[in-house]
Amino acid sequence: MRFPADPSQDAVDLPRLRRTLGAPALSGLVDRLVQRIRLGRPLSGSLTLSGISDAERRALRGLLGSRYGGASVTINLDALAETLRAAGIAPDLESALQSLAGPIVSRADLQAAEAEARSLALAVLDGCVHAGEPWFADWVVQLSAGPLTRLLRSDAAELIAQAVAVLDRLPGVSLPLSVLAERATGDTKSLASEEPLSRLVLRALALRAGTAPPVGSEARRALWASAGVIVDDLASQVLLLNVRAHPGATVPDWLNDAADLGIPFRLTLQQLRLQPVVPVVPEIFVCENPAVLRAATAELGRGCAPLVCTEGVPSAACHALLEAAATAGARLRWRADFDWAGLRITGAALTRHGAVPWRMGSEDYAAALEAGASEPLRGTPADSSWDPALAPLLAETGQAVMEERLIPHLLADLR
Numbered sequence: 001m002r003f004p005a006d007p008s009q010d011a012v013d014l015p016r017l018r019r020t021l022g023a024p025a026l027s028g029l030v031d032r033l034v035q036r037i038r039l040g041r042p043l044s045g046s047l048t049l050s051g052i053s054d055a056e057r058r059a060l061r062g063l064l065g066s067r068y069g070g071a072s073v074t075i076n077l078d079a080l081a082e083t084l085r086a087a088g089i090a091p092d093l094e095s096a097l098q099s100l101a102g103p104i105v106s107r108a109d110l111q112a113a114e115a116e117a118r119s120l121a122l123a124v125l126d127g128c129v130h131a132g133e134p135w136f137a138d139w140v141v142q143l144s145a146g147p148l149t150r151l152l153r154s155d156a157a158e159l160i161a162q163a164v165a166v167l168d169r170l171p172g173v174s175l176p177l178s179v180l181a182e183r184a185t186g187d188t189k190s191l192a193s194e195e196p197l198s199r200l201v202l203r204a205l206a207l208r209a210g211t212a213p214p215v216g217s218e219a220r221r222a223l224w225a226s227a228g229v230i231v232d233d234l235a236s237q238v239l240l241l242n243v244r245a246h247p248g249a250t251v252p253d254w255l256n257d258a259a260d261l262g263i264p265f266r267l268t269l270q271q272l273r274l275q276p277v278v279p280v281v282p283e284i285f286v287c288e289n290p291a292v293l294r295a296a297t298a299e300l301g302r303g304c305a306p307l308v309c310t311e312g313v314p315s316a317a318c319h320a321l322l323e324a325a326a327t328a329g330a331r332l333r334w335r336a337d338f339d340w341a342g343l344r345i346t347g348a349a350l351t352r353h354g355a356v357p358w359r360m361g362s363e364d365y366a367a368a369l370e371a372g373a374s375e376p377l378r379g380t381p382a383d384s385s386w387d388p389a390l391a392p393l394l395a396e397t398g399q400a401v402m403e404e405r406l407i408p409h410l411l412a413d414l415r
Contacts, residue, residue, distance in 0.1 A: 012090045012099040020089060022100050025059035028052070029075070033097055040106045043081070043093045048074045100346060126289045128164045135380065136167075142203065162190065163200045170205075173226035174269070174316045180229055181257060193220055209313065210340050210379035222369045226313040236269040238308040238318040241293055242302065243325075244280050251275040262301030264293060265367040269317035279325040281306040285358060285414060286322070288312060288336040288345065289403045296414050304415045310336070313345060319352070326353050327392040333358035335410075340399035358413070359406060360387040368406055374399040 014266055021030065025305060029049060036043055040203070049073045050410070060066070061071065069160045081093040090096035098104055122140075130136040134280075163186040172180065181191040191198045193343035198220075206213045207224050221231045230236055245252035251271045258265040267277070284306045287293065287303045293309040310318050332355035349355045360383075366376075377400050384390035394400075 012095055014099055016087070017084075017088050017096055017100055020063055020087075021084070021096055023059050023063075025053070025283045026063070026154075027057040028056065030097065030101055031058075033093070033105055034101050037094065037097060037104045038107050040108050042096075044077050046074050047077055048072055077400045090114045094127070094164075095328075123165055124161050129168050133208075136204065138207050138380075139204040142207075159197055159200055162197050163204065164374060166191070166197070166201050167204060170227045170229070174320065175229050176233075177224060177229050177231050193217065207380070210344060210382060222313050222315075225315045228319075230269065233269040233273065233316075236315045236317040237266050238265055238315060238321050239264060239290060239293060239298055240321070241265070241307045241309060242304050243284065243321075246278045246280055249275045254279050260302070262304065263296055267317060267321065269315070270321060272317060272320050277321060277324060278328050279306070279321070279330055280328070281325070281330055283333065284308055284322070284325055285410075286310060286332055286334040286349070286355065287403060287410065288300065288342060291404050292410055295407050296411060299411055300415055304413060306330075307414060310345065313341075314349070318395065322353050322355075326355075333355065335360045335403070337402050338368065338394065339377055339399065339402075340379045340382045340394070343384050343394070347382065347385055352365060357386045359409060360390075361387045362393050364406070365390060365393060365401060368401040369397060369399060373403055374401050374405075376400065 029047075031051070031247060032047060033043060036047075052060075052071065052073055059074070060075070064075070064080065077093060084090045084096050085092065090099065125131065125140050125143075128136065143146045160260075162185050166180065169175070169180060169184055177191055178188040182188045185197070186191075189195070191201065202220060202223055203213050205227050209223060211223070214223045221235055224231050225236065240255075241263075241264050242262065243255055244259050245255045247253055247256055251267070252275065255265055255267070255277065265402055271277075278375040286308045288310050290309050290311055296304045296307055308318065308322065314322075322332060332349070332353050334346055334349045334355040335352075336345045338360075346355075346357060346360055350357070377394060377398050382391060
């Protein structure tokens with residue numbers, strides 16, 4: 001928040017003001033007068049100072065020409081203002097204080113300005129395309145509880161508008177982070193990891209994904225990827241096993257050679273862009289945890305059905321490969337952990353890729369729970385459109401089941 005300058009300060013002789021009222025020995029007096037302005041009290045009448053030192057008493061005598069004795073002194077503020085005016089130092093006492101210690105804003109003016117700035121910021125937030133979504137409402141509540149006030153007081157309210165401009169463009173489709181930053185703010189570096197805008201947007205995306213705010217570059221990269229944003233096309237990778245592709249180019253031939261040997265392969269988004277890969281398999285199984293793919297490699301090798309591991313939230317590389325597979329006619333059978341994030345991942349895959357659930361139903365969850373204790377559910381609840389009974393069952397039990405518990409059943413399907 002910015003306040004207009006006081007034009008009367010132009011008449012202040014600042015060097016002389018600093019030598020007189022600005023003397024170090026008078027700092028206690030200046031502080032009391034500044035506090036009066038902030039409280040909205042007039043700079044007139046009298047002011048009593050208690051426990052003053054000899055240095056303060058001498059400074060007051062030099063300023064006002066009066067002798068003061070005792071531990072307390074009473075100062076006539078009207079006389080002080082007239083002294084400054086008559087000497088040509090300042091037209092009035094407030095102008096002197098605003099020049100010496102300003103800008104000084106009364107508490108009432110500050111509160112009014114904050115209220116106006118908050119109202120404008122909330123109007124900007126209400127205009128976001130996601131304003132009707134629960135995660136966005138949670139983000140606004142979190143902002144209002146503290147960060148919004150700090151942003152407004154530090155004149156960083158434009159970050160709110162920039163964050164909305166970024167979120168308005170999400171989710172994207174393989175959208176480079178620098179391109180998103182330039183389109184939303186005009187600055188390709190504004191969403192770099194150390195920038196305040198990046199932290200602000202990532203808090204919103206964490207609520208959208210039902211996860212905690214990211215810690216570390218890998219977590220930030222995964223969270224951006226969940227919204228279709230690519231931080232680095234070399235860092236965006238997909239882990240796969242026995243996925244064959246149309247031969248004739250180096251990258252597809254690498255996949256086929258790995259499939260001949262029954263060994264896992266990591267494919268980067270940069271490689272997919274350099275040489276598009278068109279899978280030539282009728283069906284691809286998709287899991288979330290590398291432990292599943294590792295077990296499939298160890299026990300099945302070349303005898304394993306084509307398998308892709310998302311390693312959590314699917315990366316841009318993962319989406320690119322599976323979109324190419326679905327377009328080529330492959331059926332995608334998808335599963336993830338039995339937790340809220342897993343339900344979101346699966347639901348998004350069914351919508352985006354036309355995938356079908358793979359052992360991702362309420363009966364599978366109930367059977368997995370019977371195998372023993374699990375860990376508590378965390379995060380924001382999600383629905384399960386493919387099996388309406390699944391999400392309520394998770395909410396009722398309050399337990400998550402990781403894919404590792406299902407490995408024997410999954411290997412039977414993959415054999």
